[in-house]
Amino acid sequence: MVGMRWTFDGTLAEYHGWAGTTNLGPPVPKMVERVKKMLAEGKDVRIFTARVWPLRTTEQDLTVNAKRVNEAVAAYMAIQVWCETHIGKALPITCIKDYGMISLVDDRLQQCYPNTGVLLEDEVRRLKIGIKQAIERGRVTYNTDEDASAVVYMLDDLLGGA
Ligand SMILES: [Mg+2]
Numbered sequence: 640m641v642g643m644r645w646t647f648d649g650t651l652a653e654y655h656g657w658a659g660t661t662n663l664g665p666p667v668p669k670m671v672e673r674v675k676k677m678l679a680e681g682k683d684v685r686i687f688t689a690r691v692w693p694l695r696t697t698e699q700d701l702t703v704n705a706k707r708v709n710e711a712v713a714a715y716m717a718i719q720v721w722c723e724t725h726i727g728k729a730l731p732i733t734c735i736k737d738y739g740m741i742s743l744v745d746d747r748l749q750q751c752y753p754n755t756g757v758l759l760e761d762e763v764r765r766l767k768i769g770i771k772q773a774i775e776r777g778r779v780t781y782n783t784d785e786d787a788s789a790v791v792y793m794l795d796d797l798l799g800g801a
Contacts, residue, residue, distance in 0.1 A: 641683065642682050642685065642741065643677055643684050643740075643744065644684075644685050644686075645745075646743070646744065646746065646747075647686050647687075648746075649747070650667070650745055651671065652666060653666075654746075660690070660710045661716075663717055663721050670744070671726060673744075678726070685731040685732065686732040687734070687740075687743065688714075690714040690718065691715045693707065718732050764798065767794050767797055770790075771794040771798070774791050775791065
């Protein structure tokens with residue numbers, strides 16, 4: 640089924656470093672609300688996380704992965720309980736990217752424009768630099784100098800001083 644995929648750590652649940660297989664962070668309220676909205680619209684929403692690797696992959700049956708499979712099962716159950724508690728229902732959980740995935744929400748993702756090799760974040764950065772330069776060169780009109788300074792200050796912050 641065509642739908643959206645959400646990674647878990649740092650996206651739906653707060654993540655501040657590994658704290659154990661079943662030790663899950665508290666919900667990120669804004670993101671949980673987004674997921675609830677998608678579910679209310681009837682969208683197929685799934686959790687996409689390496690925490691459940693190698694469940695349902697060919698690696699699952701390899702003896703060498705036995706300990707990992709146990710951890711993955713524990714993680715699967717913990718995430719189900721987390722979803723029931725914070726979202727109101729247990730969502731499908733997978734570590735496999737599928738053809739039905741029309742979008743992915745992730746904290747580490749770098750989005751590119753299809754077939755171009757151009758990263759969205761590079762374009763956003765160029766745009767911020769352009770706005771900053773336009774303000775500094777007086778090409779943008781503000782009500783007060785303080786407003787202009789505030790925007791330049793904000794852009795400096797967003798650009799990391801570029
Ligand atoms: Mg993550």
